[in-house]
Amino acid sequence: MDYYKAIKNEIINNELNLRIKDYSKNKYELKTYYQVGKLLYEAGNKYGDKIIKEYSVRLTKDFGKKYSLRYLFDIRKFYVFSNMHPVDAQLTISHYRLLFPLNDDKEIRYYIEEAIKRNLSKRELEKIIKFKEYDRLPTNVKNNIKEHQIVNFIKNPILLNNNSNYEIISEKILKKIILEDIEAFMKELGNLFCFIGSEYKIKIGNTFNYIDLLLFNIEFNCYVVIELKVTELKKEHIGQIQVYMNYIDTNLKNINQNNTIGIIICKKENKYIIEYCSDKRIIAREYILI
Numbered sequence: 001m002d003y004y005k006a007i008k009n010e011i012i013n014n015e016l017n018l019r020i021k022d023y024s025k026n027k028y029e030l031k032t033y034y035q036v037g038k039l040l041y042e043a044g045n046k047y048g049d050k051i052i053k054e055y056s057v058r059l060t061k062d063f064g065k066k067y068s069l070r071y072l073f074d075i076r077k078f079y080v081f082s083n084m085h086p087v088d089a090q091l092t093i094s095h096y097r098l099l100f101p102l103n104d105d106k107e108i109r110y111y112i113e114e115a116i117k118r119n120l121s122k123r124e125l126e127k128i129i130k131f132k133e134y135d136r137l138p139t140n141v142k143n144n145i146k147e148h149q150i151v152n153f154i155k156n157p158i159l160l161n162n163n164s165n166y167e168i169i170s171e172k173i174l175k176k177i178i179l180e181d182i183e184a185f186m187k188e189l190g191n192l193f194c195f196i197g198s199e200y201k202i203k204i205g206n207t208f209n210y211i212d213l214l215l216f217n218i219e220f221n222c223y224v225v226i227e228l229k230v231t232e233l234k235k236e237h238i239g240q241i242q243v244y245m246n247y248i249d250t251n252l253k254n255i256n257q258n259n260t261i262g263i264i265i266c267k268k269e270n271k272y273i274i275e276y277c278s279d280k281r282i283i284a285r286e287y288i289l290i
Contacts, residue, residue, distance in 0.1 A: 003043040004055055008062065010036050027089035027256075030078075034255045037079025040072060052076070074100075083249045086221075086258040091115055094122040098129055105280075106142060107134045154285055158188055158265060162289040169289070174228045174265075175212055177289070189263075192218040202247050211244050222258040223248045232268040233284045241282060 014032040043051050052072050059067035077100050078093060085108055087096065095115055102108050111134065115125045134142075161181050166173050178185045179198060186193040196214040203209075213226035225248060227241045241262040248260045262282040269284045 003039050003046075003051075004058060007036050007039050007055060008059070010039070011059070011063065026092055030087065030089055030093065031255050033075050033078050033093055034082055037075045037077070037082075038250070040076040041079055044076065082255055083246075084259065085109070085112075087255060088112065088116055089256070092122065095120075095125055098122070098126050102129075104134075110134050110137075110142075154189060154263060154283060156269070157286040157288045158185075159290050160185065160188075160287050169230055171212075171228050171230050174230055174287070178213070178228075186215065189215075190217075193224070194218060196223070202244070202251070204243070204247060209244070214248070217261075220258060220261075221256075223253055223260040225260055225262045227262070227264050229264060229266040231266065233264060233266045237264050237266070238282060245281065 010032050014029060040052055040055070043055075053069050056067055056069045056072050059072075074093075074097055078096055081087070081096060081100060085099075085105070091112065099108050099111060102111075111125065111129060114120065114128070114133075118124075120128070160174075160177050161184055162177055163180060164177070166177065169177075175198060182195055186195065194216045196216055197211075198213050200211040200214040201208055202211065211225055212228045215224040215226065216222070217224055225241055225244045227237065227244070229237055241264055245260040245262045253260060259281060264282065264284045265287050266284055267286065269286050
């Protein structure tokens with residue numbers, strides 16, 4: 001792949017849209033940064049960071065402005081940041097650059113929401129971060145800042161209608177039970193779920209993998225990866241679904257959607273594995289056949 005040509009084309013398209021109204025222009029600009037950041041990320045992984053320095057020189061020569069090495073690294077950071085946190089086109093890349101050093105999800109969400117609500121400029125946002133406004137909030141206020149709210153609405157256990165009275169339950173049969181009454185299953189999960197597909201095919205490297213069920217939640221504006229297990233939850237199940245979630249975030253979700261949630265539906269939950277799972281987007285729920 002000619003990464004430089006692809007990056008240059010994205011930037012040219014962005015330059016052509018600079019005369020559009022501010023909100024639409026900023027939305028398009030953030031989308032461009034996301035796409036360029038993705039290409040820089042892939043090129044850096046393939047050829048090393050030295051290639052980004054080369055692109056900086058070539059882009060500056062081609063466009064005559066602003067494409068410094070630091071600027072390109074920040075665009076790559078924006079791509080990584082966008083895959084971890086929801087972004088809003090009401091804020092600019094300058095706002096988001098201030099958030100790159102922060103690690104706490106709730107803190108990042110707080111500053112994004114406050115910047116939008118109070119219509120903060122880049123300098124105003126920089127000021128409230130500098131004076132640690134989030135750190136000075138009362139504990140009860142911090143606790144009310146929502147993270148991945150969809151997690152709180154998934155029932156446990158999940159009731160599945162075994163209408164065909166299957167006696168031997170394999171993962172294949174469990175999936176068949178769900179698909180036989182997919183509407184009831186989605187209602188059991190909660191509100192406003194849409195069915196995308198079963199055995200959803202993705203390609204990782206040279207290998208095809210298959211996601212048991214892929215849904216989309218309209219209310220929370222995110223994809224939902226579901227993996228089915230007829231055993232007790234195991235640590236390797238966490239690693240598997242995390243890879244699938246990251247794939248969807250990188251290749252399917254767009255910049256205006258929230259990060260993918262993962263649900264492992266298993267015969268028996270293991271609270272210790274979930275407790276030590278660092279990715280809070282992943283939840284486990286037991287199933288009961290009725």
